[in-house]
Amino acid sequence: MSDFIERLVAADPVAAKPYEHQDLAAMTTRISAQPRLRPRSVLQTFRVRIASAVALASVLSVSAIAALQSAGPGLAVLTFGSSTPVAFANSASISAMKTSRAMSFVAGPALGSSAANATAFRLDVASNAAKEASRIATVFAVHGSPTEQLNSRGTWSVYGRSGAVVTFHGSSVPPRWTYSNGSSAPIFNRTTPASAPSSVTLTHSLRNFIATSSRYVDRLRLGYEIGRARIAWTSNPNLAATAPGPLNRQVITFAVKVGGVATDQSVTFMFDASGRLLWSSGPDFGVTNSVSYPLVSPIGAVGALNAQQPPAGSAIRDAQSKVTLMSNALTLRTFHLANGTDWMLPTYVFSQIMGGPTTRWWIVAIQPRFLRARSASLSGTLASGSPPYP
DSSP: OOHHHHHHHHHSTTTTSOOOOTTHHHHHHHHHHSOOOOHHHHHHHHHHHHHHHHHHHHHHHHHHHHHHHHHSOOOOOEEEOSSOOOOGGGGGGEEESOOSBOOEEEEOTTOOOOOOEEEEEEEEOOSOHHHHHHHHHHHTTOOSOOEEOTTSTTEEEEEOTTSOEEEEETTSSSOEEEEEOSSOOOOOOOEEOSSOOTTOOOSSOHHHHHHHHHHHHHHHTOSOEEEEEEEEEEEOTTSOTTSOOOEEEEEEEEEEEETTEEEEEEEEEEEETTSOEEEEEEEOOEEEEEEEEEBOOHHHHHHHHHHTSOOTTSSBOOGGGEEEEOEEEEEEEEEEBTTSOEEEEEEEEEEEOOSSSOEEEEEEOBOGGGEEESSOOOEEEEOTTOSSOO
């Protein structure tokens, strides 16, 4: 052994004592018992592991892409037809913004400048008007064969032997049903608050009026909610307006809600003092789809109302044309789109109280980049007493 090696051995006391496992024989037996893998088996195992890693990465990538798509889907542009029909029940109470007097709208201090998102709902309407007319008629115990009205395509009626009739208006937006017991016409000559006139002897309590109306709504099995009841008394509709007669008709009106939001629709029931149902009407739809759209802010919507006014020189402008909008509510309004579908779209309703009946203005609240209107009006005014109700 060289002098250098000897010095190394001397520096490491254990170097001269080779290590030996205390159970060397058992360890050798255990190692010898393990199966030997052929080279191609090792390669195959490596390939499987690589394939598993690639597959897992693919799943994660697809999941991430799906999450991104669900978080921010491409929203469809809502295209309106050349003439967008208004709701059947409210057509008399809606007028276009194009008037001879140009309005100048000012945002009151309560209106906000922040924008949010709101849900638009696609409506599910009956595809078979005759079948739906029969279904509604059954709820009101009117039995007969449905008959299509000759002068109104899509309108079907079922006539009962007692003179009662149920009509399904399939071409209105949205479709509606009406019921009449055959002895009254839905002409409300005058109304009073909820308290019953002293000349009327009630055999049916107000609570029972509301309960009966709610039961009819439940039996109709339609796809919307109803809000609180609005109560009124009206005169005998068979008499002329100049001689209205005693107040003896109880009118119960429910606001229609979708997703908890008030809409431009309502359900109405009219009873006599004894609780007999005389007339009723309401929308007929369900909800088949919902999409969240970004909105303009209330203050931005006020600017849009001003932009839709007649140009300077084409309308009267005076001090009475300035309107300060004191409050706004986000509601839903029904529209018929160019593709033939009916939708309820988020709509702002602005109010101004002027010491008399409240005047209200509405405008679609969705950002303009998602709206395409040919000549349809996307704003208007609401008469006092028409829905949406607060």
